[in-house]
């Protein structure tokens with residue numbers, strides 16, 4: 001008998017499975033059962049949306065079905081095609097045999113949505129493949145290919161062609177064989193000589209990796225229960241831990257992040273452009289200009305995506321340096337991939353060519369300029385590109401803040417100019433901020449989004465303003481961090497609070513890593529410091545607002561961060577990575593406060609957290625109100641994927657909604673009263689409006705934006 005299930009479970013699917021199994025058991029003419037999915041997909045598990053209404057969620061009814069499958073007196077074989085994920089794999093674990101198509105993928109990704117495999121998966125999987133492999137799958141949520149599943153013993157057979165036929169063949173073969181040895185609930189968990197030490201180390205590892213995130217830790221506890229307790233008791237523990245996660249708030253945040261990342265694919269602009277009005281142009285070849293840190297990563301990304309690249313530098317010396325660095329990156333990437341260097345084919349000049357000759361850019365479909373942040377230089381390059389490149393070529397600039405319209409004005413085809421803000425290291429980081437200017441065509445946006453997909457990145461379309469979304473929100477955050485130092489705090493104290501919140505790295509460690517000179521150059525360009533600063537400008541004020549010259553002073557002392565061996569911290573050497581608190585810096589701060597008559601005060605963790613985060617969130621509301629991004633999900637996806645925001649807190653705007661908008665507003669009002677010369681702390685009008693209308697759920701915020709004056 002064949003039972004078909006749907007892509008992700010609904011109550012109806014579970015009911016059909018139960019009915020089918022009972023019918024098969026009762027019918028003497030049925031000798032074996034095969035469970036498969038529809039349309040070549042076994043199952044992606046439970047419907048994630050339902051976890052916000054757990055009482056009615058189909059997942060709740062899943063565990064009894066898995067038990068029912070296992071206890072069947074007739075052999076049950078799972079025919080896995082496409083994916084078997086989460087509850088889908090748990091169903092397969094209840095079956096007595098598993099056959100997978102060679103291209104199928106399997107996994108227990110519940111941890112990524114803040115849960116654990118709660119339909120007996122944490123108890124069955126270790127019994128089947130042992131604790132180390134099960135723990136790896138359950139705590140990372142990774143999807144493994146069928147070939148690996150076979151090696152682990154997760155599946156019994158691999159089908160190259162027709163999985164259903166192979167599963168039926170296997171079912172016929174095993175009719176009449178004893179089923180007890182195939183029932184995982186009856187098997188012991190394979191022992192390890194050092195199980196206790198192994199589990200302890202696993203716990204330490206996940207706690208370190210996912211700071212503050214509960215699910216990986218509770219997954220380890222559930223697997224520990226499997227190794228220490230009888231099956232039925234292990235199940236009770238699994239259920240208990242599952243309930244804890246479901247009510248933790250982190251599950252909601254992680255599930256929100258799952259859907260937010262999918263929602264941003266459906267881009268739209270205030271002018272009404274979207275996928276439905278735009279066709280992406282094919283990108284069959286690309287060029288990258290500038291082989292500095294960003295350019296090298298971008299070339300690597302393109303090669304990995306199988307797009308032939310022309311890599312251009314201004315002179316032979318830089319070309320040689322850039323080429324060596326790119327080759328090293330590609331060698332490393334190839335080592336991580338199946339098929340390695342052969343698959344990447346980067347030694348083939350038809351796939352990757354290094355040159356100083358602009359003329360070789362004549363035929364490419366897309367150019368990504370990645371020279372350093374200098375408007376004059378970028379304009380010169382774009383002017384050249386508009387003369388050389390073929391008419392349809394997309395012209396992208398990798399800038400983190402500069403005005404796309406001004407860069408586009410140097411060309412004769414501003415409709416084809418677009419910002420593509422990569423994050424460092426560009427071949428690793430998943431975010432791609434895609435910035436359209438006033439003249440960028442919908443087709444150019446669609447092409448850039450398509451490129452993001454090809455590069456396995458998450459493209460987020462945003463409007464043009466200084467710093468775009470990510471850096472614009474980052475400025476007030478870093479500004480508050482520096483103000484806190486002026487007022488009495490230390491870099492390590494501020495970093496610790498934000499790292500305890502869950503950021504991978506606090507603002508001062510981050511500045512040291514990125515290089516303090518980057519911001520210094522930008523502030524010099526803006527006339528905020530350096531020779532162009534008018535004489536007589538007060539040290540701690542610019543344009544009537546509070547300004548801290550601390551970062552500029554550090555640069556004047558040659559402290560650029562990791563690269564010089566000292567910045568906000570001290571490092572073991574130039575280029576070192578181990579940050580230690582620096583007594584020189586502490587003295588320097590004390591002298592600075594004396595010079596400016598600032599009385600140092602003790603600043604508590606709450607103030608550090610709120611001033612940094614609420615200033616960032618406040619800017620987020622301004623961005624939404626101006627129509628720079630089409631929804632809070634966009635801001636959250638940018639922060640999770642580009643700025644190390646803890647995913648289990650769902651992104652800054654989601655976090656604001658969990659704190660409660662009235663509280664965010666009240667706190668901003670309170671801080672703003674104390675610091676009236678800091679615009680970043682002045683509550684944004686859109687935040688006020690949302691509070692005034694009763695703080696609607698985040699999904700409804702954008703319906704309160706008035707679009708009369710989008711600054712686009």
Ligand SMILES: CCCCCCCC/C=C\C=C\CC(=O)SCCNC(=O)CCNC(=O)[C@H](O)C(C)(C)COP(=O)(O)OP(=O)(O)OC[C@H]1O[C@@H](n2cnc3c(N)ncnc32)[C@H](O)[C@@H]1OP(=O)(O)O
Nearest residue numbers: 008044045046047048059060062085086087109118119262
């Ligand atoms: C109260 C205590 C009681 C204790 C008992 C508890 C019992 C618990 C029992 C069972 C629990 C089961 C847990 C689960 O099964 S949780 C779900 C686990 N599965 C996943 O996490 C899979 C998530 N999906 C993916 O990874 C991908 O979508 C994938 C399936 C690999 C397909 O990828 P791709 O081809 O790139 O397509 P998209 O990601 O764009 O997805 C297409 C659309 O489908 C939507 N989608 C996908 N999976 C789900 C899902 N599981 N639930 C809801 N929706 C899903 C996705 O959002 C896309 O939608 P759209 O096109 O609108 O953007």
